[in-house]
């Protein structure tokens with residue numbers, strides 16, 4: 001008897017090393033491919049991520065067409081559309097998601113379809129529940145998790161077959177909406193090009209990864225976010241043969257860890273992982289929040305990062321930590337405000353990674369992140385952007401300051417400021433807060449919340 005499978009693509013927009021696709025093409029004579037454009041997801045996201053997503057879908061459609069098939073594109077609520085398409089097939093094949101929103105949707109769909117369901121974890125290296133401590137629990141501290149992660153055998157995945165590719169039936173298909181140039185070259189092809197370029201730099205990763213002025217990281221996060229490349233493919237190609245490579249692959253363990261944590265604790269997006277930190281009395285400071293979003297805080301490294309985010313949809317990791325610390329620990333603004341803004345703008349914006357990292361920055365979550373770790377934005381800037389080139393790129397009004405004054409124009413000599421055409425409070429803002437004052441205020445607020453004052 002001829003059977004037909006349906007693959008519903010979500011954050012796994014590739015056919016290469018995609019276990020849901022491989023299982024469908026291996027098990028069935030015919031396979032249909034479906035993408036649903038969900039207005040609930042597409043509505044609130046920035047143009048960066050929208051353009052990237054649509055370009056990736058376009059690229060997936062081309063890849064499927066090059067194998068003689070069609071990607072069926074539908075628009076609407078997947079809870080209605082997917083069961084309709086399932087009415088015409090024998091099994092639905094999907095890669096699972098760790099997010100609470102996605103899981104609620106998937107559970108609702110699983111209980112309303114009239115066909116078999118085959119689920120995989122195609123967007124992570126390791127599956128939630130497979131990297132555990134000796135007690136059988138998920139480690140709340142990253143280092144033991146990563147040791148175990150490296151030692152855990154990878155799950156077996158099907159290798160795929162040569163099913164006939166057919167359009168999905170039972171759904172109204174639409175043309176892909178038009179989109180503008182995405183921030184990064186789209187699709188699996190774009191991801192492999194980026195990875196190939198990165199292979200020239202990966203061995204130096206330990207030396208370059210914290211330097212935002214140079215391309216010292218892979219910038220693959222946007223591709224991993226949409227699954228145009230599998231993290232397993234990245235792992236296979238890069239390997240761990242040098243310290244730089246191992247350090248880079250360890251970042252994929254961070255990515256898995258945050259996904260496992262969210263899978264175990266779906267409320268991590270909205271609540272502090274350690275409940276006592278939800279007692280912190282955050283400040284209601286709309287002006288401070290707006291200055292932070294606009295990159296007009298008077299702290300050049302913070303402003304550079306926030307402008308890079310607003311102009312490109314991406315920000316270097318070191319700078320994400322600095323701007324995050326500034327929002328939470330200098331302005332004492334709730335980390336959820338920062339999480340929301342990042343999630344809106346980042347091309348790699350994704351609940352598990354974003355909330356996990358924001359809670360790390362705020363010290364409210366997992367790991368041994370002590371709340372009293374407060375980044376000094378000036379010394380961070382001097383250390384990681386020594387010559388000031390990153391600041392010069394994103395805060396051009398400070399371009400002519402020397403490499404000392406550029407980190408902290410507020411204490412530059414008036415003559416140096418004048419020579420560089422910088423007028424504080426006019427061409428560039430005065431600092432919106434004093435770091436030493438803010439530090440003490442934050443320590444007091446955290447201690448109070450923890451009952452340590």
Ligand SMILES: Cc1cc2nc3c(=O)[nH]c(=O)nc-3n(C[C@H](O)[C@H](O)[C@H](O)COP(=O)(O)OP(=O)(O)OC[C@H]3O[C@@H](n4cnc5c(N)ncnc54)[C@H](O)[C@@H]3O)c2cc1C
Pocket residue numbers: 209217218219220221222224225248251252254255258315316317318320321324342343346348349350351353354355357358361
């Ligand atoms: C406040 C804050 C919010 C963040 N929000 C997100 C987010 O929404 N989505 C996201 O993908 N990353 C997020 N990160 C993590 C990290 O900043 C980005 O993954 C990284 O900057 C992407 O650049 P890259 O691809 O060049 O990284 P590389 O250094 O080349 O690392 C390779 C890959 O490892 C993963 N990775 C690296 N660092 C981390 C990390 N700290 N946590 C989890 N995975 C990591 C990413 O998938 C990345 O593409 C956030 C970090 C902070 C401090």
